[in-house]
Amino acid sequence: MASLQKKPDMKERILETADKLFYLQGIRAIGVDTIAAEIGISKRTLYNHFPSKDALITAYLERRFVLPRPSDKPPAAQILATFDSLERRFSSKDFRGCPFVNAVAELGAEDKSVRKIAVAFKESRRLWFRNLLNQLDVADAEGLATQLAVLVDGCIAQDLVRNDPSMARAAREAARVLLKNAGVKVSA
Amino acid sequence: MASLQKKPDMKERILETADKLFYLQGIRAIGVDTIAAEIGISKRTLYNHFPSKDALITAYLERRFVLPRPSDKPPAAQILATFDSLERRFSSKDFRGCPFVNAVAELGAEDKSVRKIAVAFKESRRLWFRNLLNQLDVADAEGLATQLAVLVDGCIAQDLVRNDPSMARAAREAARVLLKNAGVKVSA
DNA sequence: TTTTAGGTACACAGACCTGTGTAATTGCGC
DNA sequence: GCGCAATTACACAGGTCTGTGTACCTAAAA
Numbered sequence: 001m002a003s004l005q006k007k008p009d010m011k012e013r014i015l016e017t018a019d020k021l022f023y024l025q026g027i028r029a030i031g032v033d034t035i036a037a038e039i040g041i042s043k044r045t046l047y048n049h050f051p052s053k054d055a056l057i058t059a060y061l062e063r064r065f066v067l068p069r070p071s072d073k074p075p076a077a078q079i080l081a082t083f084d085s086l087e088r089r090f091s092s093k094d095f096r097g098c099p100f101v102n103a104v105a106e107l108g109a110e111d112k113s114v115r116k117i118a119v120a121f122k123e124s125r126r127l128w129f130r131n132l133l134n135q136l137d138v139a140d141a142e143g144l145a146t147q148l149a150v151l152v153d154g155c156i157a158q159d160l161v162r163n164d165p166s167m168a169r170a171a172r173e174a175a176r177v178l179l180k181n182a183g184v185k186v187s188a
Numbered sequence: 189m190a191s192l193q194k195k196p197d198m199k200e201r202i203l204e205t206a207d208k209l210f211y212l213q214g215i216r217a218i219g220v221d222t223i224a225a226e227i228g229i230s231k232r233t234l235y236n237h238f239p240s241k242d243a244l245i246t247a248y249l250e251r252r253f254v255l256p257r258p259s260d261k262p263p264a265a266q267i268l269a270t271f272d273s274l275e276r277r278f279s280s281k282d283f284r285g286c287p288f289v290n291a292v293a294e295l296g297a298e299d300k301s302v303r304k305i306a307v308a309f310k311e312s313r314r315l316w317f318r319n320l321l322n323q324l325d326v327a328d329a330e331g332l333a334t335q336l337a338v339l340v341d342g343c344i345a346q347d348l349v350r351n352d353p354s355m356a357r358a359a360r361e362a363a364r365v366l367l368k369n370a371g372v373k374v375s376a
Numbered sequence: 377t378t379t380t381a382g383g384t385a386c387a388c389a390g391a392c393c394t395g396t397g398t399a400a401t402t403g404c405g406c
Numbered sequence: 407g408c409g410c411a412a413t414t415a416c417a418c419a420g421g422t423c424t425g426t427g428t429a430c431c432t433a434a435a436a
Contacts, residue, residue: 010382026296028216031423042384043425053424097293101345105290108214109351118349147362150355154342157289161306163297167338174335174366181365198412219393230414231395241394 011049013039018060023099027057027106054113057103061117064099067124075132076179076186079148083172086155090165097160098153125149138182151175199237201227206248211287215245215294242301245291249305252287255312263320264367264374267336271360274343278353285348286341313337326370339363 017039021030032053036043050056071078089095096102100118107114130145138144155171158164179186205227209218220241224231238244259266277283284290288306295302318333326332343359346352367374 024296026216026294028214028294029296032425033423042386044385044427045383047425048382051425096297098345101349102293104349105285105293106214106216108212108217109284115349122346122349143358143361146355146358150342150346150359150362151338152342153345154338154340157286157341157345158310158338161289161292161303161310167334170331170334171338171342173331174338174362177366177369178362181369220395221393230416232397232415233413235395236412239395 010041010045014041014046014049014056015059015063018056019063022057022060023064023102024094024096027060027103032056057107058113058117061100061103061114065117065121065124067128075135076184079129079132079179080172080175080186082148082152083155083168083175086152086171087165087168090155090159090168095159098156101153101157122149122153125152133182136182136184138184140182144178144182147178148175198229198233202229202234202237202244203247203251206244207251210245210248211252211290212282212284215248215291220244245295246301246305249288249291249302253305253309253312255316263323264372267317267320267367268360268363268374270336270340271343271356271363274340274359275353275356278343278347278356283347286344289341289345310337310341313340321370324370324372326372328370332366332370335366336363 036046100121126149129148130141133141151171155167158167224234288309292306314337317336318329321329339359343355346355
């Protein structure tokens with residue numbers, strides 16, 4: 001008989017499945033029974049690893065908190081590549097917007113811990129932009145970083161609704177103009 | 189005794205309340221009982237006006253489908269005023285993002301009718317921008333209108349998460365640069 | 377071999393949800 | 407006063423959800 005524990009890390013398996021279902025179908029739309037059934041474990045096992053659905057939601061979002069890995073490309077290219085990467089992700093049928101924005105939209109403002117993670121994520125990306133802009137000696141790196149963050153979330157929201165990956169290219173073009181206007185040399 | 193029907197239009201009263209609760213707390217978070225109780229009517233009355241919760245959700249979104257009224261201000265000023273208006277709305281404690289984006293995030297892609305309304309709304313605003321840009325003889329009105337629409341949804345998403353009305357000003361500044369770059373004379 | 381950690385099966389409590397059925401009541405136009 | 411349409415109170419069916427309780431099982435370590 002097959003071992004009852006195919007993978008050693010049951011917690012990670014639960015999180016993987018919760019991520020897929022929460023993200024694609026919505027946090028409120030998915031019950032813990034559904035997650036357990038999808039993995040083929042009992043609901044009891046799930047509750048042995050996470051004390052509550054709320055804890056699972058929090059862990060799901062924390063697992064989504066991934067920043068771009070360091071790159072040796074020039075800063076301006078890294079910034080524009082962000083939007084190329086988004087366009088690729090938009091083209092996948094499994095893209096359904098920003099999990100943090102969606103979670104705040106679904107769970108409401110009263111859910112403090114979820115909002116806290118979402119704010120941290122948004123700010124960390126803004127700071128990632130700001131860091132690159134500082135390397136480019138941009139005058140108002142602070143403001144421009146915010147504008148780039150707005151462009152990112154804007155094309156994500158537009159694609160979520162319209163299912164139109166070209167929204168990423170529109171945002172990229174806007175970013176290019178903003179960079180040029182700030183005195184940054186940009187290729188295309 | 190006070191009349192049982194303070195306002196003549198019960199349907200509108202239901203919609204008003206559904207709007208408030210759906211928008212502020214989420215569509216899935218609010219049950220029809222809650223809506224009826226908030227108005228002080230019986231659930232039966234609600235179901236006499238709307239055949240199902242789905243119908244109520246659709247009506248809620250259709251009621252939110254409001255475009256800016258015509259203005260005699262110059263086109264460029266109208267475009268920038270959009271972001272000023274957003275900043276004012278962000279400052280209200282009752283602002284909780286774009287109801288269409290939130291509904292798509294909550295109800296998922298399988299809900300065709302909701303997505304259809306959301307797409308129509310996004311496109312109508314994009315066309316509103318495009319119309320103004322055409323009046324300004326902008327070369328690529330199509331593309332620039334899309335970029336402005338991205339800025340709008342971007343600052344809305346950012347404010348939803350961060351509760352920071354200044355996101356609207358960041359978007360406004362980006363819009364100003366994009367307009368200037370397209371050859372439009374903009375005051376401030 | 378015995379202990380032990382982790383998993384399973386399954387029932388269940390208690391809450392909430394959408395939607396319906398029904399009979400009584402109310403206010404308004406006629 | 408009378409009829410009518412809207413509204414009410416209230417129970418209920420049937421479903422879902424989160425979370426727990428319990429007894430059993432299995433595999434690997436001691």
